[in-house]
Amino acid sequence: MRWLLLYLFFVSACRNTDLNRLGSASSPYLKQHADNPVDWYEWGEEALTKAKLENKPLLISIGYASCHWCHVMEEESFMDTAVARIMNEQFICIKVDREERPDIDRIYMNACELITGNAGWPLNAFALPDGSPFYAGTYYEKESWKSLLLQISKTYRQQPGKVKLQAQSLSHGIAQLEFSVIDTSVNSSAFTVSDYYKIYSAVQNKLDTVFGGLTGAPKFPNSPLLEYQLQYAAITEDTIALQQLLTTLYKMALGGIYDQLEGGFARYTEDSAWATPHFEKMLYDNAQLISVYAKAFKLTRDPLLEKVARQTIDFVFKTLKTAEGAYFSSTNAVSEEGEGYYYTWTYKELETLIPDFLSQFSNYYQVNKSGNWKNGRSVLRAAFTEEQFALLNKLNPESFSAQLASANQKLLAYRVKRAKPSVDTKIIVSWNALMVMAYMDAYTAFRDTAYLNRATQLGELLAAEMDKGIRHIAEAGKEEVFLEDYVLVGKAFLQLYQQDFNKEWLFRSAGICEQLIEKFYDNEAGIFYYTSAEKGYPVIRKIGLADTEIPAPNAIAAILLYQIGSLLDNKEYLQLSASLFGKIKLELVGDKAPYYGTWAQLAAWYGYGTKEVAIAGSDALRINQELQQNYLPLAIFLGTEKEEFIPLLHNKVTMTKTMIYVCEDGTCKRPVENPRLALKQINQK
Incomplete structure (x- = not known):
């Protein structure tokens, strides 16, 4: 936690030192936008009241801390003073952490799906001062974003009736979306x-x-x-x-x-x-x-x-x-160092770290000199299991797996020294x-x-x-x-x-x-x-x-x-x-x-x-463990080592034996001691 705070402080110090309202937010994602020149609000009455008083549309931008394209849009647009000026003058801007407020996210996600046919994050929605959405999209490059902002603002001012009609229609569609099933x-x-x-x-x-x-x-x-x-x-x-x-x-x-x-x-x-x-x-x-x-x-x-x-x-x-x-x-x-850097590899790094096993390692993980991802870097990914690969290449499976495990450990030991992604x-x-x-x-x-x-x-x-x-x-x-x-x-x-x-x-x-x-x-x-x-x-x-x-x-x-x-x-x-x-x-x-x-x-x-499996007696826990090692998707388990108030366990405990009762709708089959016999009863359809 300490290193994360230091990292955020360092990034903030290298950027704009004037913090907006999000500086006091509890969400790490919102805090990441605290140095934006955008006059961000958190979702709440303050923002909605201001929008109503000034008759400005809401601009609701939704993302989360580990969202790559959210950070890209922030750097391209929300850190740009010219873009921020348009946003601040024409809109009341609200930043939402979708993980903190999934209730808000789902509304505007549905709006985006109805308008565009798909959705994702960053999610950028435009709404009436009461929060009713009338338009939504996802990631925009800076020039496209500026153009959209100006067009939305113009339409809101010049065609308010059209915008309200769109908001009413969209809100009705969102409300009915789930009721359709x-x-x-x-x-x-x-x-x-x-x-x-x-x-x-x-x-x-x-x-x-x-x-x-x-x-x-x-x-x-x-x-x-x-x-x-x-x-x-x-x-x-x-x-x-x-x-x-x-x-x-x-x-x-x-x-x-x-x-x-x-x-x-x-x-x-x-x-x-x-x-x-x-x-x-x-x-x-x-x-x-x-x-x-x-x-x-x-x-x-x-x-x-x-x-x-x-x-x-x-x-x-x-x-x-x-x-x-x-x-x-x-x-x-x-x-x-950038997106995915922590997890990816250059061929030169692999040559240095595992020279004696490089050929087999590269073939197994589909790595090449030019990289299988971008910027000459590679993602480790396999087409076959270790055993399949060994047999296809006429290698001893046990020897290959041992060598691969050793190489993986060498790479991991090296990787953990890199700057880690934030949490x-x-x-x-x-x-x-x-x-x-x-x-x-x-x-x-x-x-x-x-x-x-x-x-x-x-x-x-x-x-x-x-x-x-x-x-x-x-x-x-x-x-x-x-x-x-x-x-x-x-x-x-x-x-x-x-x-x-x-x-x-x-x-x-x-x-x-x-x-x-x-x-x-x-x-x-x-x-x-x-x-x-x-x-x-x-x-x-x-x-x-x-x-x-x-x-x-x-x-x-x-x-x-x-x-x-x-x-x-x-x-x-x-x-x-x-x-x-x-x-x-x-x-x-x-x-x-x-x-x-x-x-x-x-x-x-x-x-x-459904099978209710009641286990009663001094050995109940051990038998329960033995039974549940099996995949039993239609079974519910209950048990006790002594007399219990639960209806299905009532009067089922004896002093000498642990018994297994397999029941359905409260009616139990003949009790058994042997877990294997109980399994047969559970699996009977």
């Missing part, structure tokens, strides 16, 4: 196994059969979709579906999106082959991908999947962990909840107690945060609360309970369900809103139905209510979950089907039913 006539009880197959058919049309993931470029990991593909392959025993998933996991693990030396995934690649990354690494991506790789390992026992999951955990732990055991949000793509030090509650679940999935897969200890430590930190009232950004003095934080923390607590059977986690998770309903549920619409009514919301109140960088909050709410309802025999929660699921008609999503993967996972429970 809601169908109140759908009855969840009518959902069948054949409907579950139809969902996969819709997704399958969008899958890249060569490189994995979704077709096209740029290419982003879609973890909720990967989770659904894994679930589908396991439940249906579809070997083609499993191979499609493994193609994705392998191509990502070998490609440039994955840091071959240190572990961890970049946010996306520019191409369709996972080859050329944008180098920022996000906590949410890495946490979710740890879970995917760990669960896929449970199903396949593939050692490459274990290696990737463990390496990624090591990256997160070494790079993003705070002293208290929480995790920062991201690492930047840019270091002092965004926000502690985002929902993303930390994803990391709890990542550790738990890794623990159940690999039986490494360090992962359980870290998950428990982080869970306790989130519990302490919950006691103060869950906020999106921990310890930042911000009061924003969002649905994603509540549902993901609740799910993390429930996952902790299912491993250690400490009922405090179950109580906490159930308590969050009560808060969900109180703060976010709308009885008339029958859904959870993304923002709490008591805290207010900007312009348009969003819902959160589709998967974005994190799983769809409403889908996670439905899953959480389903699981807690099943464990505690709470009919209200089960009915609410079914009602939520029944409102989402997956056939309506069309081309967006890959972004409803979390709903598709829930669909399996309504199609196939």
Whole structure:
């Protein structure tokens, strides 16, 4: 943290020493814009009131600390005094950290999607003084930006009626966007196994059969979709579906999106082959991908999947962990030397560091003298696994792997001496909840107690945060609360309970369900809103139905209510979950089907039913660990070593034996002692 502050101070000292309002912001991203000549405001009443008083349009620029093109636009335009003069004279300028205010980001992201057909960051939106958007785009070169500013300003002054009409139309479109997939006539009880197959058919049309993931470029990991593909392959025993998933996991693990030396995934690649990354690494991506790789390992026992999951955990732990055991949000793509410099190599560097192994190393990682990236630099990326490469080149696989590991260590030792990319030090509650679940999935897969200890430590930190009232950004003095934080923390607590059977986690998770309903549920619409009514919301109140960088909050709410309802025999929660699921008609999503993967996972429970696995007796924890080493996507676990109030555990503890009860809808099969027999019962469809 100290080196980051010194670095920011140094950069600031070399630039304009006069700070604007963002100098007092809590967000590291906003602070990076504190020396801009632009008269930036944070989002809030002060900016909106000023816009109304002066009848000026809002210019809302949204980005985040590790966004490369955000920094490019800042240097080109926001640091330019001539550009800043236009912005200050004609607009009220607001700078937003999209990670700090996802509620604001989603509104203007939707506006950009409706206007241009795509979106990204930096996101630059223009709005009426009340915040209603009328135009939006992404990155602009300086001259294009100046031209756009002047055109927007002129149109706003000379054709106010046209601008207001556009804002009304766009706001209506944004408000209706999510409701387009809601169908109140759908009855969840009518959902069948054949409907579950139809969902996969819709997704399958969008899958890249060569490189994995979704077709096209740029290419982003879609973890909720990967989770659904894994679930589908396991439940249906579809070997083609499993191979499609493994193609994705392998191509990502070998490609440039994955840091071959240190572990961890970049946010996306520019191409369709996972080859050329944008180098920022996000906590949410890495946490979710740890879970995917760990669960896929449970199903396949593939050692490459274990290696990737463990390496990624090591990256997160070494790079993003705070002293208290929480995790920062991201690492930047840019270091002092420029974008991607920290991660890439010149051929001359490789010649110096690994002269005796250079030929094989270069062939394996597709490196050449002119570079495979830019400015003569190369990204390390492989086309084959180590064993495949060795066999194709008539090498001893064990010897080649040992030499490659040695070379990788030499390069890593050299690389860590370079100036490191900065770290965004926000502690985002929902993303930390994803990391709890990542550790738990890794623990159940690999039986490494360090992962359980870290998950428990982080869970306790989130519990302490919950006691103060869950906020999106921990310890930042911000009061924003969002649905994603509540549902993901609740799910993390429930996952902790299912491993250690400490009922405090179950109580906490159930308590969050009560808060969900109180703060976010709308009885008339029958859904959870993304923002709490008591805290207010900007312009348009969003819902959160589709998967974005994190799983769809409403889908996670439905899953959480389903699981807690099943464990505690709470009919209200089960009915609410079914009602939520029944409102989402997956056939309506069309081309967006890959972004409803979390709903598709829930669909399996309504199609196939869920197994509640109750383990009662003195050996409950050991048996639980043995069972959960397997991938069991339709099972929920509960247990105790002594008599317990939980309905499914009541009167099930004996003095001499530990028994396993596999139940469905509260009705249990004949109890067994042998975990292998229990597995057969769990896997019966």
